[in-house]
Structures are given as structure tokens and as C-alpha cells.
Amino acid sequence: MKNRFPDTRINALPPTRTSETRAPLPRETLQAYLNAATSESTRRAYRSAIRQFEKWGGRLPTDSETLMQYLLDRAETLNPRTLELHLTAIGQWHRYQGVENPVSEPLIQKTMNGIRRVHAKPKQKAKALRLEHVAAMANHVRARTESKKKHRDLALLLVGFFGAFRRSELAAIRVEDLIWEDEGLIVRLPRSKTDQTGQGILRALPFGNSAVCPGTALRSWLDAADIQNGPVFRAVNRWDQIQHKPLNPGAINQLLKQLGTECGFDFVDSLSSHSFRRGLSTSAAREKVDFELIKKQGGWKSDATVWEYIEEGQRLTDNATTVLMEKMATLAEMHEKMD
Template identity: 80%
Template sequence: MKNHPQNLPTNTPTPSDSTEPRALLSRETVQAYLNAATSESTRKAYRSAIRQFEKWGGRLPTDSETLVHYLLSRAETLNPRTLDLHLTAIGQWHRFQGIANPAVEPLIQKTMNGIRRVHARPKQKAKALRLEHIATMARHLRTQPDSSKKYRDLALVLMGFFGAFRRSELVAIRVEDLMWEDEGLIVRLPRSKTDQTGQGIQRALPFGNKTVCPGSALRNWLDTAGIKEGPVFRAVNRWDQVQQKPLNPGAINQLLKQLGTECGFDFVASLSSHSFRRGLSTSAAREKVDFELIKKQGGWKSDATVWEYIEEGQRLTDNATTTLMEKMAALEDID
């Protein structure tokens, strides 16, 4: 039976009952959902791009002529990929204001194509850590005097590599996300770069030899720090006191560079948290681990990304010249 207006409860608002507080609440709620639709890192990148455009002298809304001048003035100093991000940020601002987006006009697109052709630079990739690098780091940490930081850093390195975690994922792990099984550790990721809607991702880490086992290293860290709930990887101050707050994501890059320097690596400048993910995938590829297993462990959505890592890992082991050099060596032996 359909409800008629006279059958509505007396406290049910009708369209004519709208008030300013209700409208204000509605706007705030909508804005909250709009913010949730884009990751915080993306919003930060967009805000930075807008600030740089305004610092240059641009104002929003803008037009294609101003954008062309902006592109030309920055083409010599900014990577084309950075300029693409700036255009995206400016374009998004116009879209959400309901204003025509000048960034998609043919003049702007043609100008950007020209800038890419003239000023394109190879993308700087993080150094892929190999198994021997992780072993060296772990061995170095074990030789250090006992401290909370030592156990945290060892757990972080082993978890980061074998779990192929992003730094945002590592610092977001909470004790409540850990599931200890007889065979190993399952880490639930409530949210990830490839899971912005929060459907949930799980990363499995089997138990192994204690010297290289990420699960055992994590248990030692949690026991040493007395962590029973909340963030797993936390800041440790200069007095080796474990803090309540989670580790800052940027601290992972700093840790890797520090460890790389102490271990005598000659590629410290190209180390970053992404070295874990690249390292796991390329190391697994060299050991001929199945494509699907590599993809699953890293939580990659794109097959193309995984194949890129596999090809990088096997470019010297699976190479057309190997057979030819062996053949040539055999011919020289005959001579």
C-alpha cells in the first residue's frame, strides 16, 4: 500500500521543511564523499600543482592562452610528466567547478605533445633490491647492538621485500590486521592504492628459515616493543623509545638509504620504498616463479606491469645472445 502525505509520521520532513542547517549539512556530507573519492596523495599532488601555477602568476579559472604561456615558461625546467600532472590538476579544478576545461583544448594538447618530444626524459626508476642485497641488510642489522629500532628495522626490511608492500601499506598495518596461522602470517590490507574502495586485500607470508623469515622478525619486533594493538611499525626516538604514532612513510626511504650507505651499496641514490616491490618481482622472475604467483604477491592489477618486471628480471638470464656466444665459443675451440 502506497504511503500518502497524510499517512506520514508527524516528524517526517516534507520537501517544504528544508532548512538552512539541513542544506549546510548536505553540502558538508557531499564534500566529504567527494574528498573520499580521491586518495589523499592525489589531492596533495593536485594542490601542489595548483600552488605552483598560481605562484607563477596564473589564476583560476584560466584560459588556453595563459596555459600555453605557462607550459612554455616551464618546459625547460620541469619534466613533461610533471607538466602533465599540472594540466590534470588544473583541468580537474575546472571540471568540478562546472567550467569549460581549457587543458583539453587542441592548442594545449598539441603544445604538450611537442614538449614531450623535445624534452622527454627517461623515467627514474627505483633500484630493484636483489636477494643478496636484502641478505646483506639483514646481516648488518643483526650485528648491531640490541635495540628496539634494530628489531623494527629488520622486520620492516623483510616484510617490505617479501610482502612487496608499498610504504603507505606498511605504515598502515595494525596489529588487528595480522592473522597468525600455523603455516605463516596473513596481513589484511583494509585499503590500498589498487583497492581504494576498501574491499580488502590479503598478503600471505609463509614461515621460513628464522634468519630470513618476515613473520618471525615481525613477532620479535612486536614482543620487544610490547605492541599489542594499533600501528605495527612505529616511530622510535633517539633514546630508543617506541612511540604510539605510526612511522612516517617518508622514513622508510630514509631508512633504506641509511642501510644502503652502511652496507656500502653503490646505488644508494636510487633506493626508495619502491625498491621492495621491484626487487621482489624481478628476483622472483629470475627464479622462474610463475607469473600469477608474482602478480598475486604484489597485488598488481595490471598484467602489463608484472610482465615489465619479469622482463627486467630475466633480461640477462633469458637473452638471445647467450646461445650465440656459446656457439661462437665452440667454433673458436674448433679452430
């Protein structure tokens, strides 16, 4: 069967009632809307999962016996989260093809629960950038020889951190999305991970000290690159020539790792673009910034996610042992004087 996953197969839809005077159903338009219902990144992940299942020897549609064998064969080698994604992809394929879905069978689900409990591993989290890390990176970039790339990297670093942007959001920003106000810069995100319907999200960056101001750094980059429309963050080649296409999101991870290496950080391997979002939220939490302000700046929909970051940021500053250690130190001093 031809693999059209994860797009809904139009041929499987029930026939449309039409009259002789009604125009035929525009199937190409319908297919476009069906495709738009799932993000491209999700489609890529699902297609990759299906390819791995087929490479193992599976065929679609499949049955519960084959699927069970797949789980047992891969349980030792794949992270349970990856294996769960594979099940989701296979299940979605069957659902949209309108055939019986073996993933939903209780025995498959219970087996997956058991694999998760036996083989679960802590999720690798990106290193949260602290204020001192960003300051060190910014100073390092400023010390470079004058170039367009120097201006771009500084703007990317400061805008990414203070705006708590995802790498896909940074790469997608266009000049037309920038709203310059007297008090600072507002970036309109036409679409993001938490806004798949394109209602638009606004991210505000107030003007501040020019040494760390994201708006000032961004203005300097746009002026140096003479960018007046189109993508804001673009690739710059080794001859300091600016490309017309937007920066590849993966290049943002590479830039952070490069800066981390040049600054001598010992956590370079755990640096990624998510270090911006974790860094902004945990740094704000350490400074006792209000919960709602942190949530708004990062554009988080889930309160639980924000509280997780706040707890991480205040794990050592708001700790039950702090008061106890101070009390114990006082008692130790008293005993020392008595001796």
C-alpha cells in the same frame, strides 16, 4: 575565486528537489563523500600544481592563451610528466568548478604532446633489491647491539621485501590487520593504492628459515616493543623509546638509504621503498616463479606491469645472445685445434 580545488564545489550542484516534509540535504556529509572520492595524496599533488601555476602568475579560472604561455615558459625547466600533472590539476579544477576548461582544447593538447616528445627524459626507477642485497642488510642489522630499533628495522626490511609492500601500506599496517596461521602470516590491507574503495587486500607471508623469515622477525619486534594493538611499525627515538604514532612513510626511504650506505652499496641514491616491490618481482622472475604468483604477491592489477618486471629480472638470464656465445665459443675452440 576561493580555491576549493580539488573538492567539488557543492554550491555549483543543481538544486535538490525537496518537499516540505523532506529533510534538507546534509551538505557536510555530501562534502565528505566528495572529498573521499579522491585520495589525499592526489589532492596534495593537485594543490601543489595549482600553487606553482599561481606562483608563476596564473589565476583560476584561466584561459587557453595564458595556459599556452605557461607551457612555453615551463617546457624547458619542468619534466614533461610534471608539466602534464599541472595540466591535469588545472583541468580538474575547471571541471569541478563547472566552468569552461581550456586544458581540453586541441591546441593545448597538441602542444603538450610536442613538449613530451622534445623534452621527454627516461623515468628514474628505484633500484631493485636483489636477494643478496637484502641478505647483506639483514645480517648488518642483526650484528647491531641489542635494541628495540634493531628488531623493528629487521622486521621492516623482511616484511617490506617479501610482502612487496608500498611504504604507505607498511606504515598503515595495524596489529588488528595481522592474521597468524600455522603456515605463516596473512596481512590484511584495509586500503591501498590499487584498492581505493577499501574492499581489502590480503598479502601472505609463509613461515620460512628463521634467519630470513618475515613473520618470525615481525613477531620478535612486536614482543620486544610490547605492541598489542594499533600501528605495527612505529617511530623509535634515539633513546630506544617507542612512539605511539605510526612510522612516517618517508622514514622507510631513509632507513633503506642508511642501511645501503652502511653496507657499502654503490646505488644508495636510487634506493627507495619501491626497491622492495621491484626487488621481489625481479628476483622472483630470475628464479622462474610463476607469473600469477608474482602478480598475486605484489597485488598488481596490471599484467603489463608484472611482465615489465619479469622482463627486467630475466633480461640477462633469458637472452638470445647466450646460445650464440656458447656456439661461437665452440667454433673458436674448433678453429684453435685445427690451427
